[in-house]
Amino acid sequence: MRQHFWTKRRIVGLIAAGITVGIGLSRPVQNMAALPDAVMVPQGQKVVLPWSSWLSLSSASVGPVNISGNVAQVRGMTPGRFLLQTKLFGWLPWRQVPVEVTKPIYEVPGGESMGVLVNTEGLVVTQYAPVWSHGRFEDPAEQAGIDKGDVIVQVNHRPVYSDRALAQAVQQAGRRHQAVMLGVQGSRSFHLRSVRALWSSQHHRWQIGILVQDGASGVGTLTFYNPHSLQYAALGHSITDGLTRSPVEVHSGRVTGADIVGIIAGTANAPGQKIGVLTGGQDIQGNVRHNGIFGITGTLWHRPYGPAKPLPVALPDQVTPGPAHIITVLHGQRTHAYAVRILKTYPQWAPHTKGLLFEVDDPRLLSQTGGVIQGMSGSPIIQNGRIVGAVTHVLVSRPSLGYGCYAYWMVKQKSLT
Amino acid sequence: MAGDHEFVRHISLNGSAERWWDPWLIIREQPFFYGFFLALS
Numbered sequence: 001m002r003q004h005f006w007t008k009r010r011i012v013g014l015i016a017a018g019i020t021v022g023i024g025l026s027r028p029v030q031n032m033a034a035l036p037d038a039v040m041v042p043q044g045q046k047v048v049l050p051w052s053s054w055l056s057l058s059s060a061s062v063g064p065v066n067i068s069g070n071v072a073q074v075r076g077m078t079p080g081r082f083l084l085q086t087k088l089f090g091w092l093p094w095r096q097v098p099v100e101v102t103k104p105i106y107e108v109p110g111g112e113s114m115g116v117l118v119n120t121e122g123l124v125v126t127q128y129a130p131v132w133s134h135g136r137f138e139d140p141a142e143q144a145g146i147d148k149g150d151v152i153v154q155v156n157h158r159p160v161y162s163d164r165a166l167a168q169a170v171q172q173a174g175r176r177h178q179a180v181m182l183g184v185q186g187s188r189s190f191h192l193r194s195v196r197a198l199w200s201s202q203h204h205r206w207q208i209g210i211l212v213q214d215g216a217s218g219v220g221t222l223t224f225y226n227p228h229s230l231q232y233a234a235l236g237h238s239i240t241d242g243l244t245r246s247p248v249e250v251h252s253g254r255v256t257g258a259d260i261v262g263i264i265a266g267t268a269n270a271p272g273q274k275i276g277v278l279t280g281g282q283d284i285q286g287n288v289r290h291n292g293i294f295g296i297t298g299t300l301w302h303r304p305y306g307p308a309k310p311l312p313v314a315l316p317d318q319v320t321p322g323p324a325h326i327i328t329v330l331h332g333q334r335t336h337a338y339a340v341r342i343l344k345t346y347p348q349w350a351p352h353t354k355g356l357l358f359e360v361d362d363p364r365l366l367s368q369t370g371g372v373i374q375g376m377s378g379s380p381i382i383q384n385g386r387i388v389g390a391v392t393h394v395l396v397s398r399p400s401l402g403y404g405c406y407a408y409w410m411v412k413q414k415s416l417t
Numbered sequence: 418m419a420g421d422h423e424f425v426r427h428i429s430l431n432g433s434a435e436r437w438w439d440p441w442l443i444i445r446e447q448p449f450f451y452g453f454f455l456a457l458s
Contacts, residue, residue: 235430237430240429271428343445344441344442354437357439357442372430373430374428375430377429377430378430391430392429392430393427393428393429393435394427394428394430395427396427396428401442
């Protein structure tokens with residue numbers, strides 16, 4: 001049996017498989033796979049790319065590139081585009097990597113607390129609310145095939161943006177003993193659902209048996225804004241609906257100043273929170289145009305009070321483990337810088353939310369908040385005079401540890417929207 | 418081992434919880450846990 005198993009073909013096959021896996025896991029192949037699809041370099045700065053000893057550059061690409069071992073440094077000399085044409089083993093044409101040398105990106109770091117109020121595109125069904133009618137509970141919406149997490153985008157073939165508009169349509173349909181026609185965007189497809197309204201003898205009005213959410217609000221932090229266009233980025237992570245955890249589509253929204261009136265300190269397994277009161281048009285005012293994975297973007301209507309010194313935005317590979325600070329508000333509207341230590345940076349050549357892990361070092365912040373708390377999201381992280389990222393997540397079990405995203409991806413998201 | 422799953426539970430700051438595995442953090446926080454699996458392998 002054993003002799004049968006170890007046939008010559010099988011042994012050769014196993015050795016070939018071992019060699020293939022070995023080559024696949026080797027450093028040169030791993031580095032070739034890690035070479036990004038495109039590279040952006042700010043003028044006057046350089047980026048470091050993973051490089052493979054099996055690769056070489058064609059003569060046309062050599063100018064601004066310095067190869068040393070397993071890394072290649074690309075210098076941003078003059079603004080424009082060029083191609084890195086690579087060759088495998090010096091002769092086989094391999095990949096072409098476009099390099100774009102951009103003007104350095106400067107933004108004014110924020111840190112101010114802000115109230116965020118958004119109206120979602122459509123109404124998110126958050127719960128069933130059975131209707132007490134004719135002596136029993138009924139679920140007309142559930143019976144009509146509406147699921148929790150669905151988004152109602154039309155009522156009687158017209159777009160709907162507020163729960164009040166839906167309630168009015170339901171009352172009208174109920175009085176006429178007609179069904180209300182809902183256009184529902186499910187997780188996969190759009191469909192029309194006809195739902196009959198029932199008279200609730202508990203609440204004395206017509207109901208269809210669902211609770212919906214037409215907006216979201218909360219306290220976040222301004223990350224940075226452009227000193228010329230006043231376009232801003234804030235929050236660092238998307239506003240998600242409470243049920244499906246997917247980013248909500250923003251129909252309209254605004255940001256306003258917030259006064260921090262209290263702090264609930266975080267403890268293990270109980271994240272803390274800033275308590276904010278929205279203020280008038282004195283400080284921060286603006287719209288919300290987009291809600292993406294790196295937070296919200298929009299335009300401020302006027303420059304926030306305080307110094308407006310622009311700082312360069314770091315590329316992900318310019319961020320290193322070591323001391324840094326975050327800017328945030330703990331009382332009133334006054335921003336302060338607090339010391340943190342970046343423990344780990346995650347190499348990224350494409351946008352991804354988990355960029356860096358940091359630990360709060362500052363005793364003032366630790367004593368007042370326990371570390372990172374809700375409402376701090378979007379607080380800019382500054383290192384070596386550059387805006388490197390924004391606070392996005394806190395570890396529930398260790399509130400002194402937090403995650404941040406790279407500021408560069410927030411700039412990219414802002415410029416695309 | 419106690420509470421090892423807690424090291425990878427995160428909460429984004431608008432209150433929604435997310436989970437992800439961060440091997441680096443687990444190794445940093447739980448060297449024994451990592452050593453155990455290293456020994457097994």
